[in-house]
Amino acid sequence: MSSSILIPKICTFCKTPFIAKTTVTKFCSHSCSKKSWKINKRNEKIITAQTEEYEKSVGIDYTEIQSKEFLSIKETCLLLGISRMSLHRYIKNKLIISTALNGRVIIQKKSIIKLLK
Numbered sequence: 001m002s003s004s005i006l007i008p009k010i011c012t013f014c015k016t017p018f019i020a021k022t023t024v025t026k027f028c029s030h031s032c033s034k035k036s037w038k039i040n041k042r043n044e045k046i047i048t049a050q051t052e053e054y055e056k057s058v059g060i061d062y063t064e065i066q067s068k069e070f071l072s073i074k075e076t077c078l079l080l081g082i083s084r085m086s087l088h089r090y091i092k093n094k095l096i097i098s099t100a101l102n103g104r105v106i107i108q109k110k111s112i113i114k115l116l117k
């Protein structure tokens with residue numbers, strides 16, 4: 001069964017009015033559809049690159065953590081992949097030994113490694 005519906009539309013790419021044969025048609029021509037697809041692909045690539053850049057900027061520097069003898073609360077959470085809440089529970093239960101130094105809580109890395117073994 002051939003449909004005889006004709007829908008007046010405006011091309012998403014070149015903004016030219018055209019008559020579409022289906023409700024899903026977005027472009028006046030095949031070339032517009034192709035060009036638009038290419039632009040979308042390029043934008044996708046840009047977004048992916050930006051995301052990677054962002055992940056790198058907030059990324060965990062494991063080599064830095066590994067070379068340290070004492071860790072901050074934040075670093076310990078990152079290293080163990082646990083939340084602050086969990087870490088405080090471990091400290092409270094004396095599973096992880098922490099020391100307050102100048103008002104900052106520091107954790108000896110040895111005590112964490114012991115916990116993991």
Ligand SMILES: [Zn+2]
Pocket residue numbers: 011012013014015016027028029032
């Ligand atoms: Zn067009």
